[in-house]
Amino acid sequence: GENVEQHPSTLSVQEGDSAVIKCTYSDSASNYFPWYKQELGKRPQLIIDIRSNVGEKKDQRIAVTLNKTAKHFSLHITETQPEDSAVYFCAASSVSGGSNYKLTFGKGTLLTVNP
Amino acid sequence: NAGVTQTPKFQVLKTGQSMTLQCAQDMNHEYMSWYRQDPGMGLRLIHYSVGAGITDQGEVPNGYNVSRSTTEDFPLRLLSAAPSQTSVYFCASRRTGELFFGEGSRLTVL
Numbered sequence: 001g002e003n004v005e006q007h008p009s010t011l012s013v014q015e016g017d018s019a020v021i022k023c024t025y026s027d028s029a030s031n032y033f034p035w036y037k038q039e040l041g042k043r044p045q046l047i048i049d050i051r052s053n054v055g056e057k058k059d060q061r062i063a064v065t066l067n068k069t070a071k072h073f074s075l076h077i078t079e080t081q082p083e084d085s086a087v088y089f090c091a092a093s094s095v096s097g098g099s100n101y102k103l104t105f106g107k108g109t110l111l112t113v114n115p
Numbered sequence: 116n117a118g119v120t121q122t123p124k125f126q127v128l129k130t131g132q133s134m135t136l137q138c139a140q141d142m143n144h145e146y147m148s149w150y151r152q153d154p155g156m157g158l159r160l161i162h163y164s165v166g167a168g169i170t171d172q173g174e175v176p177n178g179y180n181v182s183r184s185t186t187e188d189f190p191l192r193l194l195s196a197a198p199s200q201t202s203v204y205f206c207a208s209r210r211t212g213e214l215f216f217g218e219g220s221r222l223t224v225l
Binding site (some may be wrong): 001006009012032034042043044045046089091101102103104105106107108 | 124131146148150155156157158159160165173174205207209213214216217218219
């Protein structure tokens with residue numbers, strides 16, 4: 001089955017700096033890669049996703065890049081703000097059904113943005 | 116739409132007791148799943164279902180049972196609770212893209 005590795009497990013940055021979180025996946029059949037943000041005591045919520053037919057996607061201060069050949073994808077947050085502090089999870093799955101339809105998550109990155 | 120609804124939000128059990136975590140969604144999603152979240156372990160898949168009458172095991176299925184008699188409901192049963200099942204449990208559903216989570220159920224087994 002799919003295996004997703006996520007690094008780093010913790011990341012501390014100063015407000016205004018950029019943050020980068022990296023993930024690798026094992027199953028070449030995966031073609032959907034979402035990122036979730038989970039604030040303390042809350043449910044995970046989708047912040048951005050990318051499908052395998054594109055290499056990069058941006059939404060304001062966040063962007064995701066995908067390298068299918070190397071089987072890795074990254075989350076980039078620019079101009080970080082204290083409200084970006086949370087746990088971030090990457091995930092991988094297929095969108096076309098079959099046994100890989102389930103989402104497999106990385107272990108998460110605790111991002112702390114210091115004022 | 117209410118989205119994904121889980122009950123109860125909190126539960127304390129004694130070792131050996133049984134209970135059911137309820138999950139319902141009103142988005143007509145075929146895919147539903149249960150995750151458990153433990154510190155440093157991320158979100159680990161317990162069981163999932165791709166439609167009514169179809170269920171399959173995830174990464175950590177031992178000690179849990181599921182059934183899917185309707186599209187809307189996907190209950191998770193603990194037959195004989197153990198302290199190792201102390202965790203936060205999330206139900207989630209999707210159509211083809213985004214996975215929508217419930218608010219979570221915090222379970223403590225003494």
